Amino acid sequence: MIAPAAQAQDWLPPGSAIEETGPPPIEYIRKGIVRDDRWLYGRLLFHSPSLLGEKAVRIALSCNSCHPNGHVNKDFYIEGLSDGPGRIDLSHHFWQAGQEDGKSNPLDIPSLRGVGHTAPYGSVKSFPSLPAFTRHVIIDEFAGPIPAHEDMMALMAYLRSLDFKGSANDAADVSTSPDMRYLSLLEAPLAAKDLAVLDNLVDLIRGDIGRNQKKASPKAIRLVTGLLTIREQARRGNFETARAEYRRLTQ
Ligand code: HEC
Numbered sequence: 001m002i003a004p005a006a007q008a009q010d011w012l013p014p015g016s017a018i019e020e021t022g023p024p025p026i027e028y029i030r031k032g033i034v035r036d037d038r039w040l041y042g043r044l045l046f047h048s049p050s051l052l053g054e055k056a057v058r059i060a061l062s063c064n065s066c067h068p069n070g071h072v073n074k075d076f077y078i079e080g081l082s083d084g085p086g087r088i089d090l091s092h093h094f095w096q097a098g099q100e101d102g103k104s105n106p107l108d109i110p111s112l113r114g115v116g117h118t119a120p121y122g123s124v125k126s127f128p129s130l131p132a133f134t135r136h137v138i139i140d141e142f143a144g145p146i147p148a149h150e151d152m153m154a155l156m157a158y159l160r161s162l163d164f165k166g167s168a169n170d171a172a173d174v175s176t177s178p179d180m181r182y183l184s185l186l187e188a189p190l191a192a193k194d195l196a197v198l199d200n201l202v203d204l205i206r207g208d209i210g211r212n213q214k215k216a217s218p219k220a221i222r223l224v225t226g227l228l229t230i231r232e233q234a235r236r237g238n239f240e241t242a243r244a245e246y247r248r249l250t251q
Contacts, residue, residue, distance in 0.1 A: 011058045013079035018065050020075050027069035028113055028163040037185055041201075042158030044182050045151055047211070048204050053144030055095060060211060070112045070162035082106055091124070096143035116160035131156055182208060183223075183250050186230065190243050195234055202231045223249065 012018065033039065047064045049056040056062065066073050066088065074086040081089045087106040107123065120126045121133035131152055138144040147155070182205045189197040206224055213220045226249040233242035 015077075015079040017075055017077045017085075018059065018061060018073075020068060020073050022075075024068045025071035026165075027071075028165055030161050030163040033161040037188060038154045039157045039161060040182060041151075041185055042154035042156070044185070044204050044208060045155050046158055047208055050204070050207070051144060051147065051151070051155075052138060052142040056142055056144065066109045067112045070115070070159075072109050072111050076109060090137075090141045095141055112159060112162050114164035115162055130159060134159070183246070186246055190230070190234070190239065190246055193234075193239050198234055199231065202227050 029035075045051050045063075047062050049060055049062045051063070052061060066076055072086060076082070076088060077085045078088060078094070081092050081094055083104070083106045086109055088109060089104060089106040091101040091103070091105065105124070115121075115130065119130065120128050121130060122136070125136070127133035127136060134152070134155060135147065138147055182201075185201050185205070186198065189195075189201065206227055209220050209223055226245055229245045230242045230249075233239070233245065
């Protein structure tokens with residue numbers, strides 16, 4: 001089912017605000033980037049709290065919460081961890097006990113536009129490469145699970161596609177975060193009868209639909225029900241039925 005958006009607040013100190021109040025910033029994607037399955041999956045992970053572990057799941061926090069569309073959430077504020085909006089202390093026991101540095105040191109959330117070209121990464125601890133810094137963010141700062149190799153590759157494909165504002169982008173490559181049709185990601189595992197990949201995608205896409213709906217719209221309910229049907233049929237080995245349901249949903 002679709003989780004009500006208010007639930008995340010129950011786990012945060014009163015006065016916190018992790019969602020933006022205004023419209024999200026524009027997502028600048030580098031010219032010529034092919035938005036293939038890997039890029040699309042990387043974008044889905046960027047929006048998925050499960051990448052960052054248990055705590056993040058409870059408060060519905062993803063990379064995109066702090067870096068919406070690869071830019072900055074200027075409203076982001078967690079009481080006790082922020083000393084102003086858009087700033088956050090990542091080395092605080094709130095995230096994980098082992099990482100407390102005993103200091104209150106909130107930092108500005110930086111933009112990730114053009115991040116493929118801005119090495120080295122991080123101001124407190126410096127990392128030479130984007131994968132190394134991203135692993136540090138996920139594992140050390142958020143106590144998230146060690147990311148699978150394919151997940152890291154996909155996340156890198158998305159991060160490296162983020163472009164600087166006002167670069168040689170033509171209008172066709174600039175988007176304002178429309179529905180990215182994550183459903184198409186199901187096509188490959190349905191064809192290959194890969195249940196593990198399918199399972200994971202169904203969970204991630206369901207979560208994404210839930211987070212983007214303030215209220216459960218009929219369309220969202222139809223999508224989520226359809227996703228669960230696809231998974232159920234695939235689990236029973238009925239891949240024909242699962243594929244038929246997929247076609248019905250994507251018509
Ligand atoms: C709670 C807010 C928050 C979340 C969630 C978050 N970040 Fe960040 N991010 C920051 C802050 C603050 C910094 C600055 C850290 C520093 O300077 O050491 C940062 C820095 C970065 C940088 C370095 C940018 C540079 O130019 O040095 C990258 C890359 C990055 N984050 C990627 C990610 C990715 C990928 C995720 C998800 C896996 C993520 N972040 C989740 C707040 C966040």
